[in-house]
Amino acid sequence: MARILDGKILSEKIKNNLQIEIKELKKKNIFPGLAVVLVGDDPASKIYVGSKEKACRELGIHSKVFRLGKDAAEKEILELLESLNADKEIHGILVQLPLPKHIDEKKIIEAIDPKKDVDCFHPENVGRLMVGNGQIFPCTPAGVMEILKEYNIEIAGKDAVVVGKSNIVGKPMAAMLLNAGATVTVCHSKTTNLKEKILGAEILVSAAGKPGLITVDMVKPGVVVIDVGINRNAEGRLTGDVDFEKVSRVAGAITPVPGGVGPMTIAMLMKNTVVAATRIYE
C-alpha cells in the first residue's frame, strides 16, 4: 500500500505558520490584502472563491471579492484592475478563471500589476519562472512541490511525467520539475501512446481533469502519484484523475482527492499574498 501524501495536514501547518507571520507583519503596519475578481456564475469558481475568502478570514488577511455578472464588459474588468493595481490596501489580485467567452483572458491577465499577481499568471512572472528566477510561484504546482519536499521525495535525476498542458498547472508544473532536475515529459489530449509514456514515470502528476484516466496498468510499481484532478463522479463525490483504490496498491506514494493537492493550492495562494505584501514594502 502506497504512502498517503496528506495535503490537508501540510496545508494546515503552512497556514498556521503564515498566521504567525501575518501577526508580526501587522505589528509593522503591514496588513496583507487580497482582491478576488469573479466574473459570471460558474458553480466550481464560486466554490473556489468562497474557499479563498474563508482562508483569508482565518489567517487575518484582508480580502475583497468583486462579483461581476456574466455579461460584464471587458472594459469594466480592466477598469476594476486598474483601480486595484493602484489600491495601497491590496497586495494580491486574483481573477478567477475561466472567464466568460467574450472576455480576452490574456488581456485581463496582462492588466494585473506583476507585483500583485499572486497566481503567477502574468507573462513577466511566467518568464521569470522559466529562467529559474521565480519570486512567486503558481499556486497548484507550488503546492505539489511543497508536498514532494515535505515527504522528502527526491526530484533531481528522476523521470517525471506531467499529464496536462494548461497554463495554470501543466506548463508551470513541468518547468518547476525541470528546474528541480527532473527529466520531464508533458502529455496532453493529443499525445499518442499515453500508457507507454506514463509507465516510464517515477513521479507522475496528473492534471487532466478526467476521472479514471490513470489506471493501475499504466503505472510503474513504486511511482509517486500526484493527482491534481478535481472532478465530480456520477454520485456527485469529488474524485481525481487516478483510480485511487487500485493505483494506491502499487504506487510508492499517492495524494488522495480530496485532501491532497486541493488544500495546498489555497495555502500557496495565502503564502503568495504574504510574499507580495512584504515585497511591495521592500
Ligand code: GUN
Ligand atoms: N481556476 C482554476 N484554478 C485557478 C487558480 O489557481 N487561479 C485562478 N485565478 N483561477 C483558477
